Amino acid sequence: MIRHVVVFTWSDAADAQRRVASIEALRRLRKDVGGMTSLVVAEDAGLVDGNGHAVLIADFPDEAAFRRYAQDPVHQSVLAEHVRPWLAGRSAVQYEC
Template sequence: MLRHVVLFTWSEDATEEQRATVAAKLGELPGIIPQIKSYVMGKDAGVSPGTVDFALVADFDSAEDFLTYRNHPAHQAVITEHINPILAGRSAIQYTWQG
C-alpha cells in the first residue's frame, strides 16, 4: 500500500466558501478515480496552535495507482481551479505501509 498525506495552509484572504469548495471537489474524486482505496480529509479542529488548515490522507494499492490519481485530469482541475488560488503552503509525503 502507498499512503499519500498532504497538508495545506490557506492564504489569509481565502474565504470559507473557497475552503468548503476545495473539500467538496476533493470529496468527489473517489467516485471518479477508482484507484483511490481510501480518502479522508478535514479542516483543522482548532485544538492546538501552529497547525495547518487542511489535511488529506489517501491510500493506493501501488505507486502506479497513486501516479494515476496524481496525474488524473479531474484531480489536476481541482488543484488548478480551487486549491492553487488560495494556497499559501503545502507539504506532502508518500510512503509505503502494511494495510
C-alpha cells in the first residue's frame, strides 16, 4: 500500500471561504477520481504555532494506482483551480505501508 501525505499552507489571499472550498474540492477526489482505499482531508486543529493549515492523507493499493490518481485530469483540475493559486507552501511524501 502507498500512503500519500500532503501538508498545505495557504497564502494570505486564501480567506476562510476559499479555504473551505479548497478542502471540499480535495475531499471530492475520492468520488471524482477514485483509485484510493481511503482519503482524509482536514484543517489543522491550531494547537501548535507554525503548523501547516491543512493535510491530505490518501491510501492507494499500489504505486500504479497512485500514479493514475496523480495524473488524472480531474485531480489536475482541482489542483489548478482550488489549490495552487492559494498556496504559500506545500510539502508531500509518499511511502509504503
